Amino acid sequence: MKIKVVVAGARGRMGSTAIEAIEKSSHTETVAALDYKYGGLHLHKGTVNNEGIGIPIYTSMSELMSNHAVDVLLDVTDPDAVFNNVQDALSHGVRPVVGTSGLSRRQVDEISVLVETYRIGCIIAPNFSIGAVLMMKFAAQAAHYLGDVEIIEMHHDRKLDAPSGTALKTAEMIQHSRPAHLQGHPDEQVHLQGARGADIDGMKIHSVRLPGLLAHQQVLLGGEGELLTLRHDSFDRKSFMPGIILSIRNVVTREDLVYGLEYLID
Numbered sequence: 604m605k606i607k608v609v610v611a612g613a614r615g616r617m618g619s620t621a622i623e624a625i626e627k628s629s630h631t632e633t634v635a636a637l638d639y640k641y642g643g644l645h646l647h648k649g650t651v652n653n654e655g656i657g658i659p660i661y662t663s664m665s666e667l668m669s670n671h672a673v674d675v676l677l678d679v680t681d682p683d684a685v686f687n688n689v690q691d692a693l694s695h696g697v698r699p700v701v702g703t704s705g706l707s708r709r710q711v712d713e714i715s716v717l718v719e720t721y722r723i724g725c726i727i728a729p730n731f732s733i734g735a736v737l738m739m740k741f742a743a744q745a746a747h748y749l750g751d752v753e754i755i756e757m758h759h760d761r762k763l764d765a766p767s768g769t770a771l772k773t774a775e776m777i778q779h780s781r782p783a784h785l786q787g788h789p790d791e792q793v794h795l796q797g798a799r800g801a802d803i804d805g806m807k808i809h810s811v812r813l814p815g816l817l818a819h820q821q822v823l824l825g826g827e828g829e830l831l832t833l834r835h836d837s838f839d840r841k842s843f844m845p846g847i848i849l850s851i852r853n854v855v856t857r858e859d860l861v862y863g864l865e866y867l868i869d
């Protein structure tokens with residue numbers, strides 16, 4: 604039996620690539636799209652039609668559930684939509700796999716409580732790319748020895764949130780191995796607001812948005828007379844697909860919340 608997946612954000616860049624990957628896998632199938640508009644229409648290769656071609660679009664989880672058996676919700680929408688979608692899925696017994704960035708720490712904590720209440724699995728993956736997850740793990744390992752860190756994340760100019768979910772998760776992972784401390788000159792003078800980037804425990808995060816980019820991150824770790832640079836590049840959204848399929852297959856086996864793909868890979 605294939606795992607039945609509903610995709611929220613199915614018309615978008617990630618959603619349409621994910622549907623192709625879900626269809627290609629012998630373990631998964633897409634049964635419907637959850638959207639905020641176009642209910643009653645169908646979606647085929649990212650295009651909405653009224654000819655019944657492709658998967659049906661629903662604007663309510665209850666209506667969707669009364670027409671289809673569903674195991675997993677893949678959410679790749681936007682920061683304003685994701686939290687409601689996850690709450691809705693959990694209350695309908697559907698396991699969320701969340702790729703959407705921009706969830707606050709408080710929202711993640713609330714999702715954790717819901718997961719415990721309903722006792723069904725949920726995976727939140729700030730980055731589905733295995734290479735990016737390795738870069739984050741290596742950065743956390745390296746920060747134990749080289750504790751002065753600056754993160755530069757670079758994305759396409761259609762991205763809504765800054766800093767990226769990946770940069771925030773990287774900083775969070777580094778916080779476990781790096782005691783909080785001031786970096787740079789203690790009497791530093793900033794003459795242009797934002798010049799030194801965002802600050803987490805003294806670590807700096809810089810966000811670049813440009814056409815031509817997709818998703819890239821450098822973690823710079825400085826020591827006396829040396830610099831370690833860890834860099835990851837996603838050149839194609841296909842880089843996220845193995846992580847999505849891994850998450851969908853894994854979430855159906857669990858009853859807890861996983862926040863980060865590093866817990867699914869050794």
Ligand SMILES: NC(=O)C1=CN([C@@H]2O[C@H](COP(=O)(O)OP(=O)(O)OC[C@H]3O[C@@H](n4cnc5c(N)ncnc54)[C@H](OP(=O)(O)O)[C@@H]3O)[C@@H](O)[C@H]2O)C=CC1
Nearest residue numbers: 612614615616617638639679680684702703704729730731
């Ligand atoms: N975890 C990971 O590895 C990755 C995560 N992402 C994240 O995934 C998200 C989507 O990225 P991307 O595909 O580039 O963005 P897109 O803007 O291309 O796609 C998002 C889609 O979601 C739709 N949408 C908005 N609100 C809702 C809603 N309430 N219900 C259903 N659909 C909705 C949008 O519709 P409309 O166009 O009408 O607004 C749009 O079609 C972002 O948060 C991004 O950061 C991206 C890449 C990798």
Ligand SMILES: O=C(O)C1=N[C@H](C(=O)O)C[C@H](O)C1
Nearest residue numbers: 704729730762767768769818
């Ligand atoms: O918006 C994107 O494109 C991406 N968003 C995620 C993030 O915020 O980290 C993951 C990846 O970087 C692509």
